[in-house]
Amino acid sequence: xxxxxxxxxxxxxxxxxxxxxxxxxxxxxxxxxxxxxxxxxxxxxxxxxxxxxxxxxxxxxxxxxxxxxxxxxxxxxxxxxxxxxxxxxxxxxxxxxxxxxxxxxxxxxxxxxxxxxxxxxxxxxxxxxxxxxxxxxxxxxxxxxxxxxxxxxxxxxxxxxxxxxxxxxxxxxxxxxxxxxxxxxxxxxxxxxxxxxxxxxxxxxxxxxxxxxxxxxxxxxxxxxxxxxxxxxxxxxxxxxxxxxxxxxxxxxxxxxxxxxxxxxxxxxxxxxxxxxxxxxxxxxxxxxxxxxxxxxxxxxxxxxxxxxxxxxxxxxxxxxxxxxxxxxxxxxxxxxxxxxxxxxxxxxxxxxxxxxxxxxxxxxx
Amino acid sequence: xxxxxxxxxxxxxxxxxxxxxxxxxxxxxxxxxxxxxxxxxxxxxxxxxxxxxxxxxxxxxxxxxxxxxxxxxxxxxxxxxxxxxxxxxxxxxxxxxxxxxxxxxxxxxxxxxxxxxxxxxxxxxxxxxxxxxxxxxxxxxxxxxxxxxxxxxxxxxxxxxxxxxxxxxx
Numbered sequence: 015x016x017x018x019x020x021x022x023x024x025x026x027x028x029x030x031x032x033x034x035x036x037x038x039x040x041x042x043x044x045x046x047x048x049x050x051x052x053x054x055x056x057x058x059x060x061x062x063x064x065x066x067x068x069x070x071x072x073x074x075x076x077x078x079x080x081x082x083x084x085x086x087x088x089x090x091x092x093x094x095x096x097x098x099x100x101x102x103x104x105x106x107x108x109x110x111x112x113x114x115x116x117x118x119x120x121x122x123x124x125x126x127x128x129x130x131x132x133x134x135x136x137x138x139x140x141x142x143x144x145x146x147x148x149x150x151x152x153x154x155x156x157x158x159x160x161x162x163x164x165x166x167x168x169x170x171x172x173x174x175x176x177x178x179x180x181x182x183x184x185x186x187x188x189x190x191x192x193x194x195x196x197x198x199x200x201x202x203x204x205x206x207x208x209x210x211x212x213x214x215x216x217x218x219x220x221x222x223x224x225x226x227x228x229x230x231x232x233x234x235x236x237x238x239x240x241x242x243x244x245x246x247x248x249x250x251x252x253x254x255x256x257x258x259x260x261x262x263x264x265x266x267x268x269x270x271x272x273x274x275x276x277x278x279x280x281x282x283x284x285x286x287x288x289x290x291x292x293x294x295x296x297x298x299x300x301x302x303x304x305x306x307x308x309x310x311x312x313x314x315x316x317x318x319x320x321x322x323x324x325x326x327x328x329x330x331x332x333x334x335x336x337x338x339x340x341x342x343x344x345x346x347x348x349x350x351x352x353x354x355x356x357x358x359x360x361x362x363x364x365x366x367x368x369x370x371x372x373x374x375x376x377x378x379x380x
Numbered sequence: 381x382x383x384x385x386x387x388x389x390x391x392x393x394x395x396x397x398x399x400x401x402x403x404x405x406x407x408x409x410x411x412x413x414x415x416x417x418x419x420x421x422x423x424x425x426x427x428x429x430x431x432x433x434x435x436x437x438x439x440x441x442x443x444x445x446x447x448x449x450x451x452x453x454x455x456x457x458x459x460x461x462x463x464x465x466x467x468x469x470x471x472x473x474x475x476x477x478x479x480x481x482x483x484x485x486x487x488x489x490x491x492x493x494x495x496x497x498x499x500x501x502x503x504x505x506x507x508x509x510x511x512x513x514x515x516x517x518x519x520x521x522x523x524x525x526x527x528x529x530x531x532x533x534x535x536x537x538x539x540x541x542x543x544x545x546x547x548x549x550x
Contacts (some may be wrong), residue, residue, distance in 0.1 A: 019530075019531065020530075020531065020534045020535075021527070021528070021530035021531030021532075021533075021534055022530060023530075023534070024531070024533050024534035025515060025529070025530035028509075028515070030516060034529040054534060057531075057534075057537045057538065057541055058537060060541065061491075061506065061510075061537045061540055061541065062510060063407060064488055064491040064544070065491065065506065065507070065510035066488075066498075066510075067407050067408045067411050068407070068413070070400070070404055070407045070413055070416065071413075072399060072400050072403050072417065074395070074396055074399050074400065077395075077399055077403075077417060077420070077421070078392065078395050078396070078399070080421055081395065081421050081424050081425055081428075081441075115406055139512060166429075167430050351513075
């Protein structure tokens with residue numbers, strides 16, 4: 015009989031009964047295998063000792079409650095947008111809040127018509143300081159979801175359409191190097207309400223050592239309601255089989271995302287245009303550039319500002335399918351994307367691809 | 381986290397059955413209860429968002445994810461050394477033989493550093509097995525045949541031993 019393999023010997027250390035009697039008899043009679051068994055078991059004991067860890071005492075009920083109450087509004091879908099690689103959750107959260115805050119701000123500016131239904135978009139440069147300042151919006155009121163965003167993975171394009179009510183965009187040809195493995199994601203409508211609170215604002219100002227400017231009547235309790243979605247996305251990359259045996263790090267890195275969502279709709283009550291705009295833009299930390307960019311938006315009732323973190327990406331105007339769009343990133347392949355609005359639907363193509371590839375995919379989308 | 385999914389009852393059952401083990405796998409890597417439970421929470425939230433709790437592969441997915449997320453934290457964390465120093469101090473406080481404790485602590489510190497340097501699969505096989513998973517469970521978590529586990533484990537142990545032998549009491 016041939017000598018036992020190292021793998022067999024190793025398993026015999028842990029599970030002596032797992033192998034047949036022939037293996038055990040060979041081990042008994044073979045000096046060579048005995049010597050190797052001794053080495054293997056010695057290593058196993060030593061490594062086992064080194065890998066011991068302090069005893070863990072867990073409270074499963076408390077842990078479950080923590081998971082149940084974990085933030086709901088993290089529409090991460092298990093991946094991170096490649097154009098946003100800050101590697102830091104606070105920065106991502108600040109960015110997301112800045113996006114929401116700017117949407118609310120433009121809504122307020124557009125309040126003449128009391129609704130905001132964008133038809134086109136414009137880039138707005140956002141600095142880290144802007145993000146931090148705008149992310150403090152919750153200190154001045156409450157942001158609540160009357161209908162929480164519930165992104166989900168769909169098993170097919172048809173399921174994604176059924177869940178979102180939107181047709182799934184079809185990519186004509188994938189850029190070189192992008193996996194054809196595709197995962198579908200869908201989300202129904204979600205609605206957020208920001209309610210301004212005079213007391214919270216005063217407390218926040220006081221904490222910062224500042225006095226709140228005199229508030230106009232009606233500001234306290236003023237509400238802004240923003241509805242986003244439905245949305246649908248195709249995610250290309252090796253992440254569609256998150257079952258046993260798949261590599262979770264791969265699941266976190268899609269190569270290309272093609273998404274479409276109904277343009278956000280916002281309505282407001284009680285606040286006036288000038289009061290709300292001046293109020294938000296007067297927050298400490300907002301850069302003059304952002305203030306100028308917001309004020310420079312030609313027709314705020316129909317223009318969706320796309321915040322571009324100045325440290326992470328550059329942007330330029332492009333024509334996509336006959337309408338004006340916005341391209342982000344460059345041709346290095348590190349990360350690029352395009353976004354455009356057509357017939358009230360916002361489309362986006364983003365990934366670890368070249369800017370020109372993103373434009374091509376966007377133009378050929380059907 | 382949304383709590384209105386139809387399989388929430390199954391999720392709670394899965395959580396109750398697997399939480400201690402998932403946190404234990406992370407603790408094996410990080411040697412820190414707070415961080416280990418943080419990893420466990422992240423893993424369960426991600427699982428709940430993407431999968432059905434009644435899926436057959438659920439435990440295997442959770443075990444593998446716990447190992448990978450914890451190892452990623454170990455690789456990426458600049459706080460690692462501070463944590464290890466604190467851990468070594470804690471252990472030396474409650475042990476009688478200072479020399480022995482110093483060596484054990486040093487060895488564990490080296491072994492975590494070596495784990496962080498290893499390729500994901502060998503590191504995961506060591507962590508999963510050391511966390512008490514059977515050969516069958518390790519095989520399911522890593523998506524390999526049960527007959528391969530012994531070989532993977534032996535190679536990983538040899539590689540780890542080689543990495544840490546120098547400068548330790550191993």
